[in-house]
Amino acid sequence: MKMLTIDDSAVxxxxxxxxxxxxxxxxxxAESAQDALNLLQGAEKIELIFxxxxxxxxxxxxxxxxxxxxxxxxxxxxxxxxxxxxxxxxIEAVKAGVSQYITKPFSIEELMKKIIDSLxxxxxx
Amino acid sequence: xxxxxxxxxYDMISGxxxxxxxxxxxxxxxxxxxxxxxxxxxxxxxxxxxxxxxxQGEKAMLLTLETNKNSAAPLVSFMTGxxxxxxxxDLLNDxxxxxxxxxxxxxxxxxxxxxxxxxxxxxxxxxxxxxxxVVKKRTDCFMARLVCDQIDxxxxxxxx
Numbered sequence: 624m625k626m627l628t629i630d631d632s633a634v635x636x637x638x639x640x641x642x643x644x645x646x647x648x649x650x651x652x653a654e655s656a657q658d659a660l661n662l663l664q665g666a667e668k669i670e671l672i673f674x675x676x677x678x679x680x681x682x683x684x685x686x687x688x689x690x691x692x693x694x695x696x697x698x699x700x701x702x703x704x705x706x707x708x709x710x711x712x713x714i715e716a717v718k719a720g721v722s723q724y725i726t727k728p729f730s731i732e733e734l735m736k737k738i739i740d741s742l743x744x745x746x747x748x
Numbered sequence: 749x750x751x752x753x754x755x756x757x758y759d760m761i762s763g764x765x766x767x768x769x770x771x772x773x774x775x776x777x778x779x780x781x782x783x784x785x786x787x788x789x790x791x792x793x794x795x796x797x798x799x800x801x802x803x804q805g806e807k808a809m810l811l812t813l814e815t816n817k818n819s820a821a822p823l824v825s826f827m828t829g830x831x832x833x834x835x836x837x838d839l840l841n842d843x844x845x846x847x848x849x850x851x852x853x854x855x856x857x858x859x860x861x862x863x864x865x866x867x868x869x870x871x872x873x874x875x876x877x878x879x880x881x882v883v884k885k886r887t888d889c890f891m892a893r894l895v896c897d898q899i900d901x902x903x904x905x906x907x908x
Contacts, residue, residue: 632842632845632846632849633838633839633842634824634827634828634839634842634843634846635846637828637829637830637839638777638827638828638829641828641829677870679870706849706850706852706853706854706868707853708853708854708856708857709856709857709860726853727773727777727846727849727850727853728772728773728776728777728850728854729776729777730776730777
């Protein structure tokens, strides 16, 4: 399965990619929402997206609303991974269509559990 | 600067909230358990990376996390799973910036109900040999030094 992590922090992208690979999947990286849109519109078939909220340019919430309006991408589950931990932010993201919400800091175990939950318990061996 | 005097002037409660946020962030992201070194803030560590963010609210503050590459390397290595030898300067800087971002976010929610309610700026990093922040005399500043093996971090909260 191919997944996509969108975060302006290379360190966070590496953490998420490592967890995805351990679970037997492939992870693409985008350092901005615009780069991610370009990737999605290319040939890549993405089945799960990890999305940061605060990024230069288009922010994560704007990206989420953009893809949820697009028939081609609106089915892709999105896991928000962010320092935005105020209850009103979480509610706003859920209303916009996120499947899972992880607040930074997170442990690798929490991250892997959210990935497995997002895939309906499916892990490649 | 006399750490004791400055700590007395500062609101200790909010300072320790930031320390708790840093302890939590480092432990959850890397597994390292930091220990606070009491009364030893003026140490000889040469800082090469300062992660920083401005906290804007009724009481504006500057939050910084100072360290060097030798300290940042094991932290970022355990966060990412990348060997220390393979970590470049950009990744080390980014790791410290991301940590200060997490500290700010975690402290914000802990202080939400107090008069330290604030908004967070974008995190940024100051880099260079012996880099330091110089503020006006008598600026209130909370400082805490946190260590674990070769990891040596200095957290400062300046009241602007």
